Amino acid sequence: MNEQERRFTRGLVEVRAAAGARTIGGYAAKFNTLSRNLGGFVERIDPGFFAKSEGDGWPRAMARYNHDDNMLLGTSRSGTLRLVTDGTGLDYAVDVPDARADVYELVQRGDVAESSFAFRTLADDWSMTEDGFPVRTLLAGQLVDVAPVNDPAYLDTSTGLRSLAERAGADLEEVRAAAAAEELSRFLAAPKTTVTIDLAPTPRAVGEAVADAVKSMTDLMTRDNGGQGEPHPLTSIRQRRAELYRRRTL
Incomplete structure:
Protein backbone atom coordinates (compact mmCIF):
# COMPACT_ATOMS: atom_id res chain seq x y z
CA MET A 1 0.00 0.00 0.00
CA ASN A 2 2.94 2.34 -0.69
CA GLU A 3 1.56 3.87 -3.88
CA GLN A 4 1.56 7.63 -4.06
CA GLU A 5 -1.72 9.42 -3.34
CA ARG A 6 -2.73 13.08 -3.53
CA ARG A 7 -5.33 15.02 -1.61
CA PHE A 8 -6.61 18.56 -1.75
CA THR A 9 -6.66 20.61 1.45
CA ARG A 10 -9.46 22.96 2.37
CA GLY A 11 -7.11 25.79 3.18
CA LEU A 12 -5.57 28.78 1.46
CA VAL A 13 -2.03 29.16 0.26
CA GLU A 14 -0.86 32.71 0.81
CA VAL A 15 2.09 35.02 0.64
CA ARG A 16 4.05 35.14 3.89
CA ALA A 17 6.33 37.85 5.12
CA ALA A 18 9.98 36.84 5.05
CA ALA A 19 13.04 39.01 4.89
CA GLY A 20 14.76 38.83 1.53
CA ALA A 21 12.63 35.99 0.19
CA ARG A 22 9.46 35.37 -1.76
CA THR A 23 7.70 33.07 0.68
CA ILE A 24 4.34 31.38 0.30
CA GLY A 25 2.69 28.85 2.55
CA GLY A 26 -0.40 27.41 4.17
CA TYR A 27 -1.82 24.18 5.53
CA ALA A 28 -1.09 21.28 3.22
CA ALA A 29 -3.19 18.93 5.35
CA LYS A 30 -5.69 19.33 8.18
CA PHE A 31 -6.21 16.77 10.93
CA ASN A 32 -9.50 15.15 11.97
CA THR A 33 -11.46 16.89 9.22
CA LEU A 34 -13.68 14.76 7.04
CA SER A 35 -12.99 15.10 3.34
CA ARG A 36 -15.70 15.38 0.74
CA ASN A 37 -17.09 12.18 -0.76
CA LEU A 38 -14.18 10.49 -2.51
CA GLY A 39 -16.39 8.04 -4.34
CA GLY A 40 -18.30 6.01 -1.77
CA PHE A 41 -16.18 6.94 1.27
CA VAL A 42 -14.65 9.91 3.07
CA GLU A 43 -11.27 10.32 4.74
CA ARG A 44 -9.77 11.90 7.80
CA ILE A 45 -6.11 12.39 8.72
CA ASP A 46 -4.98 11.29 12.16
CA PRO A 47 -2.75 13.84 13.98
CA MET A 71 8.13 23.22 -11.18
CA LEU A 72 10.23 22.66 -8.07
CA LEU A 73 9.84 25.45 -5.51
CA GLY A 74 11.92 24.21 -2.58
CA THR A 75 13.10 21.21 -0.58
CA SER A 76 13.40 20.27 3.07
CA ARG A 77 16.97 19.18 2.44
CA SER A 78 18.11 22.68 1.45
CA GLY A 79 15.97 24.42 4.07
CA THR A 80 14.01 26.33 1.44
CA LEU A 81 10.95 24.29 2.47
CA ARG A 82 9.96 24.31 6.13
CA LEU A 83 7.34 21.97 7.52
CA VAL A 84 5.73 21.81 10.94
CA THR A 85 2.72 20.06 12.45
CA ASP A 86 0.41 21.65 15.02
CA GLY A 87 -3.07 21.06 16.38
CA THR A 88 -4.61 22.01 13.04
CA GLY A 89 -2.48 20.08 10.58
CA LEU A 90 0.67 20.21 8.46
CA ASP A 91 1.82 23.76 7.78
CA TYR A 92 4.40 24.59 5.12
CA ALA A 93 6.40 27.63 4.06
CA VAL A 94 8.56 27.68 0.94
CA ASP A 95 10.92 30.31 -0.40
CA VAL A 96 10.07 30.56 -4.08
CA PRO A 97 13.14 30.88 -6.36
CA ASP A 98 13.53 33.77 -8.80
CA ALA A 99 12.94 31.36 -11.67
CA ARG A 100 9.43 30.71 -10.27
CA ALA A 101 8.49 34.30 -9.61
CA ASP A 102 5.34 33.72 -11.68
CA VAL A 103 4.07 31.22 -9.08
CA TYR A 104 4.68 33.76 -6.33
CA GLU A 105 2.78 36.37 -8.34
CA LEU A 106 -0.15 33.99 -8.96
CA VAL A 107 -0.45 33.33 -5.24
CA GLN A 108 -0.03 37.01 -4.43
CA ARG A 109 -2.86 37.92 -6.84
CA GLY A 110 -5.12 35.14 -5.54
CA ASP A 111 -5.18 33.22 -8.82
CA VAL A 112 -3.67 30.24 -7.01
CA ALA A 113 -5.21 29.96 -3.58
CA GLU A 114 -5.33 26.31 -2.56
CA SER A 115 -2.94 23.52 -1.60
CA SER A 116 -2.54 19.81 -2.07
CA PHE A 117 -0.14 17.20 -0.73
CA ALA A 118 1.19 13.90 -2.00
CA PHE A 119 1.89 10.99 0.32
CA ARG A 120 2.31 7.25 0.71
CA THR A 121 0.17 5.48 3.26
CA LEU A 122 1.91 3.18 5.73
CA ALA A 123 -1.14 2.40 7.90
CA ASP A 124 -4.84 3.16 7.74
CA ASP A 125 -8.12 2.03 9.26
CA TRP A 126 -11.73 1.78 8.15
CA SER A 127 -14.86 2.53 10.16
CA MET A 128 -18.23 4.24 9.84
CA THR A 129 -19.30 7.79 10.53
CA GLU A 130 -22.19 8.46 12.90
CA ASP A 131 -24.40 8.60 9.81
CA GLY A 132 -23.25 5.15 8.71
CA PHE A 133 -20.97 6.31 5.87
CA PRO A 134 -17.61 4.56 5.31
CA VAL A 135 -14.60 6.54 6.52
CA ARG A 136 -10.93 5.79 5.96
CA THR A 137 -8.58 7.13 8.63
CA LEU A 138 -4.99 7.75 7.54
CA LEU A 139 -2.89 6.68 10.52
CA ALA A 140 0.72 6.76 9.37
CA GLY A 141 2.39 7.81 6.17
CA GLN A 142 5.32 9.36 4.34
CA LEU A 143 5.09 12.87 2.95
CA VAL A 144 6.18 13.22 -0.69
CA ASP A 145 5.42 16.86 -1.44
CA VAL A 146 3.26 19.88 -0.75
CA ALA A 147 1.92 21.95 -3.61
CA PRO A 148 0.05 25.14 -4.36
CA VAL A 149 -2.39 24.05 -7.07
CA ASN A 150 -4.65 25.51 -9.73
CA ASP A 151 -7.25 22.75 -9.59
CA PRO A 152 -7.84 21.21 -6.15
CA ALA A 153 -9.34 18.03 -7.58
CA TYR A 154 -8.96 14.76 -5.74
CA LEU A 155 -6.98 12.32 -7.79
CA ASP A 156 -7.15 8.53 -7.99
CA THR A 157 -8.39 6.89 -4.78
CA SER A 158 -7.80 3.31 -5.89
CA THR A 159 -5.17 2.83 -3.19
CA GLY A 160 -7.81 3.46 -0.53
CA LEU A 161 -10.21 1.00 -2.15
CA ARG A 162 -7.43 -1.57 -2.41
CA SER A 163 -6.80 -1.13 1.32
CA LEU A 164 -10.47 -1.83 2.06
CA ALA A 165 -10.50 -4.87 -0.26
CA GLU A 166 -7.51 -6.34 1.58
CA ARG A 167 -9.11 -5.64 4.95
CA ALA A 168 -12.40 -7.26 3.94
CA GLY A 169 -10.81 -10.14 2.02
CA ALA A 170 -12.80 -9.09 -1.05
CA ASP A 171 -12.03 -8.74 -4.74
CA LEU A 172 -10.89 -5.23 -5.70
CA GLU A 173 -13.31 -5.00 -8.62
CA GLU A 174 -16.17 -5.92 -6.30
CA VAL A 175 -15.14 -3.14 -3.92
CA ARG A 176 -14.87 -0.65 -6.79
CA ALA A 177 -18.36 -1.56 -7.97
CA ALA A 178 -19.70 -1.12 -4.44
CA ALA A 179 -17.97 2.27 -4.20
CA ALA A 180 -19.62 3.41 -7.43
CA ALA A 181 -22.98 2.39 -5.98
CA GLU A 182 -22.09 3.92 -2.57
CA GLU A 183 -22.48 0.52 -0.91
CA LEU A 184 -19.06 0.19 0.72
CA SER A 185 -20.68 -0.03 4.14
CA ARG A 186 -21.44 -3.70 3.56
CA PHE A 187 -17.72 -4.43 3.72
CA LEU A 188 -17.55 -2.75 7.13
CA ALA A 189 -20.61 -4.28 8.79
CA ALA A 190 -19.85 -6.45 11.78
CA PRO A 191 -19.80 -10.11 10.72
CA LYS A 192 -22.71 -12.21 11.92
CA THR A 193 -21.60 -14.84 14.38
CA THR A 194 -23.63 -17.99 14.92
CA VAL A 195 -23.31 -19.57 18.32
CA THR A 196 -24.68 -23.09 18.72
CA ILE A 197 -25.61 -24.19 22.21
CA ASP A 198 -26.27 -27.90 22.70
CA LEU A 199 -29.12 -28.14 25.17
CA ALA A 200 -29.32 -31.94 25.04
CA PRO A 201 -28.14 -33.40 28.35
CA THR A 202 -25.10 -35.66 28.31
CA PRO A 203 -25.37 -39.23 29.68
CA ARG A 204 -23.15 -38.21 32.60
CA ALA A 205 -25.48 -35.32 33.44
CA VAL A 206 -28.49 -37.64 33.28
CA GLY A 207 -26.82 -40.14 35.61
CA GLU A 208 -25.94 -37.45 38.12
CA ALA A 209 -29.48 -36.07 38.00
CA VAL A 210 -30.94 -39.54 38.64
CA ALA A 211 -28.57 -40.11 41.56
CA ASP A 212 -29.59 -36.77 43.10
CA ALA A 213 -33.25 -37.58 42.65
CA VAL A 214 -32.88 -41.01 44.29
CA LYS A 215 -30.99 -39.49 47.21
CA SER A 216 -33.78 -37.00 47.75
CA MET A 217 -36.35 -39.83 47.53
CA THR A 218 -34.34 -41.89 50.02
CA ASP A 219 -34.28 -39.06 52.51
CA LEU A 220 -37.99 -38.58 52.09
CA MET A 221 -38.87 -42.28 52.41
CA THR A 222 -36.61 -42.67 55.45
CA ARG A 223 -38.62 -39.99 57.15
CA ASP A 224 -41.82 -41.73 56.04
CA ASN A 225 -40.58 -44.99 57.64
CA GLY A 226 -41.25 -43.65 61.06
CA GLY A 227 -37.96 -41.82 61.41
CA GLN A 228 -36.11 -45.04 62.34
CA GLY A 229 -33.11 -44.19 60.14
CA GLU A 230 -33.69 -47.23 57.92
CA PRO A 231 -34.77 -46.75 54.33
CA HIS A 232 -38.03 -48.03 53.05
CA PRO A 233 -37.67 -51.48 51.38
CA LEU A 234 -38.52 -50.07 47.97
CA THR A 235 -35.72 -47.51 48.31
CA SER A 236 -32.94 -50.12 48.22
CA ILE A 237 -34.25 -51.53 44.95
CA ARG A 238 -34.49 -48.09 43.35
CA GLN A 239 -31.03 -47.16 44.60
CA ARG A 240 -29.48 -50.24 42.99
CA ARG A 241 -31.22 -49.52 39.66
CA ALA A 242 -30.10 -45.89 39.72
CA GLU A 243 -26.52 -46.87 40.54
CA LEU A 244 -26.41 -49.31 37.63
CA TYR A 245 -27.74 -46.63 35.27
CA ARG A 246 -25.27 -44.06 36.53
CA ARG A 247 -22.33 -46.41 35.94
CA ARG A 248 -23.43 -47.10 32.40
CA THR A 249 -23.55 -43.38 31.59
CA LEU A 250 -20.14 -42.47 33.03
Missing part, protein backbone atom coordinates in the same frame (compact mmCIF):
# COMPACT_ATOMS: atom_id res chain seq x y z
CA GLY A 48 0.02 11.23 14.09
CA PHE A 49 -0.01 10.61 10.33
CA PHE A 50 3.19 12.57 9.63
CA ALA A 51 5.00 11.56 12.82
CA LYS A 52 7.50 9.27 11.08
CA SER A 53 8.36 11.77 8.35
CA GLU A 54 8.71 14.54 10.90
CA GLY A 55 10.81 12.38 13.21
CA ASP A 56 13.11 11.52 10.30
CA GLY A 57 13.55 15.22 9.47
CA TRP A 58 11.14 15.27 6.50
CA PRO A 59 13.51 13.32 4.21
CA ARG A 60 13.30 14.25 0.52
CA ALA A 61 10.13 16.31 1.02
CA MET A 62 9.55 18.89 -1.72
CA ALA A 63 7.29 21.78 -2.63
CA ARG A 64 6.22 21.64 -6.29
CA TYR A 65 3.74 23.79 -8.15
CA ASN A 66 0.86 21.51 -9.23
CA HIS A 67 2.99 18.51 -8.14
CA ASP A 68 5.03 19.01 -11.31
CA ASP A 69 8.65 17.78 -11.22
CA ASN A 70 9.57 20.62 -13.56
Whole structure:
Protein backbone atom coordinates (compact mmCIF):
# COMPACT_ATOMS: atom_id res chain seq x y z
CA MET A 1 0.00 0.00 0.00
CA ASN A 2 2.94 2.34 -0.69
CA GLU A 3 1.56 3.87 -3.88
CA GLN A 4 1.56 7.63 -4.06
CA GLU A 5 -1.72 9.42 -3.34
CA ARG A 6 -2.73 13.08 -3.53
CA ARG A 7 -5.33 15.02 -1.61
CA PHE A 8 -6.61 18.56 -1.75
CA THR A 9 -6.66 20.61 1.45
CA ARG A 10 -9.46 22.96 2.37
CA GLY A 11 -7.11 25.79 3.18
CA LEU A 12 -5.57 28.78 1.46
CA VAL A 13 -2.03 29.16 0.26
CA GLU A 14 -0.86 32.71 0.81
CA VAL A 15 2.09 35.02 0.64
CA ARG A 16 4.05 35.14 3.89
CA ALA A 17 6.33 37.85 5.12
CA ALA A 18 9.98 36.84 5.05
CA ALA A 19 13.04 39.01 4.89
CA GLY A 20 14.76 38.83 1.53
CA ALA A 21 12.63 35.99 0.19
CA ARG A 22 9.46 35.37 -1.76
CA THR A 23 7.70 33.07 0.68
CA ILE A 24 4.34 31.38 0.30
CA GLY A 25 2.69 28.85 2.55
CA GLY A 26 -0.40 27.41 4.17
CA TYR A 27 -1.82 24.18 5.53
CA ALA A 28 -1.09 21.28 3.22
CA ALA A 29 -3.19 18.93 5.35
CA LYS A 30 -5.69 19.33 8.18
CA PHE A 31 -6.21 16.77 10.93
CA ASN A 32 -9.50 15.15 11.97
CA THR A 33 -11.46 16.89 9.22
CA LEU A 34 -13.68 14.76 7.04
CA SER A 35 -12.99 15.10 3.34
CA ARG A 36 -15.70 15.38 0.74
CA ASN A 37 -17.09 12.18 -0.76
CA LEU A 38 -14.18 10.49 -2.51
CA GLY A 39 -16.39 8.04 -4.34
CA GLY A 40 -18.30 6.01 -1.77
CA PHE A 41 -16.18 6.94 1.27
CA VAL A 42 -14.65 9.91 3.07
CA GLU A 43 -11.27 10.32 4.74
CA ARG A 44 -9.77 11.90 7.80
CA ILE A 45 -6.11 12.39 8.72
CA ASP A 46 -4.98 11.29 12.16
CA PRO A 47 -2.75 13.84 13.98
CA GLY A 48 0.02 11.23 14.09
CA PHE A 49 -0.01 10.61 10.33
CA PHE A 50 3.19 12.57 9.63
CA ALA A 51 5.00 11.56 12.82
CA LYS A 52 7.50 9.27 11.08
CA SER A 53 8.36 11.77 8.35
CA GLU A 54 8.71 14.54 10.90
CA GLY A 55 10.81 12.38 13.21
CA ASP A 56 13.11 11.52 10.30
CA GLY A 57 13.55 15.22 9.47
CA TRP A 58 11.14 15.27 6.50
CA PRO A 59 13.51 13.32 4.21
CA ARG A 60 13.30 14.25 0.52
CA ALA A 61 10.13 16.31 1.02
CA MET A 62 9.55 18.89 -1.72
CA ALA A 63 7.29 21.78 -2.63
CA ARG A 64 6.22 21.64 -6.29
CA TYR A 65 3.74 23.79 -8.15
CA ASN A 66 0.86 21.51 -9.23
CA HIS A 67 2.99 18.51 -8.14
CA ASP A 68 5.03 19.01 -11.31
CA ASP A 69 8.65 17.78 -11.22
CA ASN A 70 9.57 20.62 -13.56
CA MET A 71 8.13 23.22 -11.18
CA LEU A 72 10.23 22.66 -8.07
CA LEU A 73 9.84 25.45 -5.51
CA GLY A 74 11.92 24.21 -2.58
CA THR A 75 13.10 21.21 -0.58
CA SER A 76 13.40 20.27 3.07
CA ARG A 77 16.97 19.18 2.44
CA SER A 78 18.11 22.68 1.45
CA GLY A 79 15.97 24.42 4.07
CA THR A 80 14.01 26.33 1.44
CA LEU A 81 10.95 24.29 2.47
CA ARG A 82 9.96 24.31 6.13
CA LEU A 83 7.34 21.97 7.52
CA VAL A 84 5.73 21.81 10.94
CA THR A 85 2.72 20.06 12.45
CA ASP A 86 0.41 21.65 15.02
CA GLY A 87 -3.07 21.06 16.38
CA THR A 88 -4.61 22.01 13.04
CA GLY A 89 -2.48 20.08 10.58
CA LEU A 90 0.67 20.21 8.46
CA ASP A 91 1.82 23.76 7.78
CA TYR A 92 4.40 24.59 5.12
CA ALA A 93 6.40 27.63 4.06
CA VAL A 94 8.56 27.68 0.94
CA ASP A 95 10.92 30.31 -0.40
CA VAL A 96 10.07 30.56 -4.08
CA PRO A 97 13.14 30.88 -6.36
CA ASP A 98 13.53 33.77 -8.80
CA ALA A 99 12.94 31.36 -11.67
CA ARG A 100 9.43 30.71 -10.27
CA ALA A 101 8.49 34.30 -9.61
CA ASP A 102 5.34 33.72 -11.68
CA VAL A 103 4.07 31.22 -9.08
CA TYR A 104 4.68 33.76 -6.33
CA GLU A 105 2.78 36.37 -8.34
CA LEU A 106 -0.15 33.99 -8.96
CA VAL A 107 -0.45 33.33 -5.24
CA GLN A 108 -0.03 37.01 -4.43
CA ARG A 109 -2.86 37.92 -6.84
CA GLY A 110 -5.12 35.14 -5.54
CA ASP A 111 -5.18 33.22 -8.82
CA VAL A 112 -3.67 30.24 -7.01
CA ALA A 113 -5.21 29.96 -3.58
CA GLU A 114 -5.33 26.31 -2.56
CA SER A 115 -2.94 23.52 -1.60
CA SER A 116 -2.54 19.81 -2.07
CA PHE A 117 -0.14 17.20 -0.73
CA ALA A 118 1.19 13.90 -2.00
CA PHE A 119 1.89 10.99 0.32
CA ARG A 120 2.31 7.25 0.71
CA THR A 121 0.17 5.48 3.26
CA LEU A 122 1.91 3.18 5.73
CA ALA A 123 -1.14 2.40 7.90
CA ASP A 124 -4.84 3.16 7.74
CA ASP A 125 -8.12 2.03 9.26
CA TRP A 126 -11.73 1.78 8.15
CA SER A 127 -14.86 2.53 10.16
CA MET A 128 -18.23 4.24 9.84
CA THR A 129 -19.30 7.79 10.53
CA GLU A 130 -22.19 8.46 12.90
CA ASP A 131 -24.40 8.60 9.81
CA GLY A 132 -23.25 5.15 8.71
CA PHE A 133 -20.97 6.31 5.87
CA PRO A 134 -17.61 4.56 5.31
CA VAL A 135 -14.60 6.54 6.52
CA ARG A 136 -10.93 5.79 5.96
CA THR A 137 -8.58 7.13 8.63
CA LEU A 138 -4.99 7.75 7.54
CA LEU A 139 -2.89 6.68 10.52
CA ALA A 140 0.72 6.76 9.37
CA GLY A 141 2.39 7.81 6.17
CA GLN A 142 5.32 9.36 4.34
CA LEU A 143 5.09 12.87 2.95
CA VAL A 144 6.18 13.22 -0.69
CA ASP A 145 5.42 16.86 -1.44
CA VAL A 146 3.26 19.88 -0.75
CA ALA A 147 1.92 21.95 -3.61
CA PRO A 148 0.05 25.14 -4.36
CA VAL A 149 -2.39 24.05 -7.07
CA ASN A 150 -4.65 25.51 -9.73
CA ASP A 151 -7.25 22.75 -9.59
CA PRO A 152 -7.84 21.21 -6.15
CA ALA A 153 -9.34 18.03 -7.58
CA TYR A 154 -8.96 14.76 -5.74
CA LEU A 155 -6.98 12.32 -7.79
CA ASP A 156 -7.15 8.53 -7.99
CA THR A 157 -8.39 6.89 -4.78
CA SER A 158 -7.80 3.31 -5.89
CA THR A 159 -5.17 2.83 -3.19
CA GLY A 160 -7.81 3.46 -0.53
CA LEU A 161 -10.21 1.00 -2.15
CA ARG A 162 -7.43 -1.57 -2.41
CA SER A 163 -6.80 -1.13 1.32
CA LEU A 164 -10.47 -1.83 2.06
CA ALA A 165 -10.50 -4.87 -0.26
CA GLU A 166 -7.51 -6.34 1.58
CA ARG A 167 -9.11 -5.64 4.95
CA ALA A 168 -12.40 -7.26 3.94
CA GLY A 169 -10.81 -10.14 2.02
CA ALA A 170 -12.80 -9.09 -1.05
CA ASP A 171 -12.03 -8.74 -4.74
CA LEU A 172 -10.89 -5.23 -5.70
CA GLU A 173 -13.31 -5.00 -8.62
CA GLU A 174 -16.17 -5.92 -6.30
CA VAL A 175 -15.14 -3.14 -3.92
CA ARG A 176 -14.87 -0.65 -6.79
CA ALA A 177 -18.36 -1.56 -7.97
CA ALA A 178 -19.70 -1.12 -4.44
CA ALA A 179 -17.97 2.27 -4.20
CA ALA A 180 -19.62 3.41 -7.43
CA ALA A 181 -22.98 2.39 -5.98
CA GLU A 182 -22.09 3.92 -2.57
CA GLU A 183 -22.48 0.52 -0.91
CA LEU A 184 -19.06 0.19 0.72
CA SER A 185 -20.68 -0.03 4.14
CA ARG A 186 -21.44 -3.70 3.56
CA PHE A 187 -17.72 -4.43 3.72
CA LEU A 188 -17.55 -2.75 7.13
CA ALA A 189 -20.61 -4.28 8.79
CA ALA A 190 -19.85 -6.45 11.78
CA PRO A 191 -19.80 -10.11 10.72
CA LYS A 192 -22.71 -12.21 11.92
CA THR A 193 -21.60 -14.84 14.38
CA THR A 194 -23.63 -17.99 14.92
CA VAL A 195 -23.31 -19.57 18.32
CA THR A 196 -24.68 -23.09 18.72
CA ILE A 197 -25.61 -24.19 22.21
CA ASP A 198 -26.27 -27.90 22.70
CA LEU A 199 -29.12 -28.14 25.17
CA ALA A 200 -29.32 -31.94 25.04
CA PRO A 201 -28.14 -33.40 28.35
CA THR A 202 -25.10 -35.66 28.31
CA PRO A 203 -25.37 -39.23 29.68
CA ARG A 204 -23.15 -38.21 32.60
CA ALA A 205 -25.48 -35.32 33.44
CA VAL A 206 -28.49 -37.64 33.28
CA GLY A 207 -26.82 -40.14 35.61
CA GLU A 208 -25.94 -37.45 38.12
CA ALA A 209 -29.48 -36.07 38.00
CA VAL A 210 -30.94 -39.54 38.64
CA ALA A 211 -28.57 -40.11 41.56
CA ASP A 212 -29.59 -36.77 43.10
CA ALA A 213 -33.25 -37.58 42.65
CA VAL A 214 -32.88 -41.01 44.29
CA LYS A 215 -30.99 -39.49 47.21
CA SER A 216 -33.78 -37.00 47.75
CA MET A 217 -36.35 -39.83 47.53
CA THR A 218 -34.34 -41.89 50.02
CA ASP A 219 -34.28 -39.06 52.51
CA LEU A 220 -37.99 -38.58 52.09
CA MET A 221 -38.87 -42.28 52.41
CA THR A 222 -36.61 -42.67 55.45
CA ARG A 223 -38.62 -39.99 57.15
CA ASP A 224 -41.82 -41.73 56.04
CA ASN A 225 -40.58 -44.99 57.64
CA GLY A 226 -41.25 -43.65 61.06
CA GLY A 227 -37.96 -41.82 61.41
CA GLN A 228 -36.11 -45.04 62.34
CA GLY A 229 -33.11 -44.19 60.14
CA GLU A 230 -33.69 -47.23 57.92
CA PRO A 231 -34.77 -46.75 54.33
CA HIS A 232 -38.03 -48.03 53.05
CA PRO A 233 -37.67 -51.48 51.38
CA LEU A 234 -38.52 -50.07 47.97
CA THR A 235 -35.72 -47.51 48.31
CA SER A 236 -32.94 -50.12 48.22
CA ILE A 237 -34.25 -51.53 44.95
CA ARG A 238 -34.49 -48.09 43.35
CA GLN A 239 -31.03 -47.16 44.60
CA ARG A 240 -29.48 -50.24 42.99
CA ARG A 241 -31.22 -49.52 39.66
CA ALA A 242 -30.10 -45.89 39.72
CA GLU A 243 -26.52 -46.87 40.54
CA LEU A 244 -26.41 -49.31 37.63
CA TYR A 245 -27.74 -46.63 35.27
CA ARG A 246 -25.27 -44.06 36.53
CA ARG A 247 -22.33 -46.41 35.94
CA ARG A 248 -23.43 -47.10 32.40
CA THR A 249 -23.55 -43.38 31.59
CA LEU A 250 -20.14 -42.47 33.03
